[in-house]
Amino acid sequence: MKVNMAMQATHVRFAIEFEKELGVLDRAEYLSGVMYSDSRYTSGIDRHLTHDSSLKITYALVGSDFEKGWKIHVLYDMLEHDYIFGLFNITAKLVAFSDYWIKISAAKFIEDLESFKLLKESKIIESISPTSTPNNEDPSKLSKWYDLQRSVYCSEIPSIESYKPMMDWFDEDVPGAGVRWEATTRDLEKDPEMVKNIHAMYGMIVKEFYDGLRAR
Numbered sequence: 001m002k003v004n005m006a007m008q009a010t011h012v013r014f015a016i017e018f019e020k021e022l023g024v025l026d027r028a029e030y031l032s033g034v035m036y037s038d039s040r041y042t043s044g045i046d047r048h049l050t051h052d053s054s055l056k057i058t059y060a061l062v063g064s065d066f067e068k069g070w071k072i073h074v075l076y077d078m079l080e081h082d083y084i085f086g087l088f089n090i091t092a093k094l095v096a097f098s099d100y101w102i103k104i105s106a107a108k109f110i111e112d113l114e115s116f117k118l119l120k121e122s123k124i125i126e127s128i129s130p131t132s133t134p135n136n137e138d139p140s141k142l143s144k145w146y147d148l149q150r151s152v153y154c155s156e157i158p159s160i161e162s163y164k165p166m167m168d169w170f171d172e173d174v175p176g177a178g179v180r181w182e183a184t185t186r187d188l189e190k191d192p193e194m195v196k197n198i199h200a201m202y203g204m205i206v207k208e209f210y211d212g213l214r215a216r
Helices: 008-017 027-036 058-063 067-085 098-122 137-153 162-175 175-189 192-214
Strands: none
Touching: 008 027, 008 067, 008 098, 008 137, 027 067, 027 137, 058 067, 058 137, 058 192, 067 098, 067 192, 098 162, 098 175, 098 192, 137 162, 162 175, 175 192
16 A cells, blocks of 8 residues: 655755755765655555654764665654644544545645756756665665656656656556545645645754754
8 A cells, every 4th residue: 555655856855955964975875765765665665664763863964875865754754744734733643545645645746846846957856766775675666666756757847747657656556546636736726825834844844954953
């Protein structure tokens, strides 16, 4: 089951924001680690192997560049949780493909589309490739995840339609999920205040991460 899908342009944007602070020397390794975290969707390994819920912000300062990228991805997910759930006043645990799950995913689409637009000219996401198999994954299954991301972010003009490969992929698991996802995203886009609040999350998370690094 594909659940609680994260959007990769925002993860890459966030990682680049802190590249210097984390002392990254090899950007290719670093960004490969950023995208690795969600490769579990195609490799089939358990989420706890790629998302360590015990991480603290300062942990991103240590390890290889690949590991730093991996950690900063997970930390963004952790920091975003309360913000994005708060947008919809969700307090209960999400059930995959429930109405609330679809709303959360749609909000992530809107957030990610903004990041995609900001990164598009650099074509940086299209260049990210797998460089490591920390959990001894099948390399072909790992590559499938990175290939899927390239198929999304190769669009010349970033739009909701750019994410069709992702929506189609979800439909393989739950027929109709992609249609619901797109429809809900378009509904949220009609609410300027909601869009403003979704876009504001990124800046708040950046500040929280900076504060966490300074507190060390």
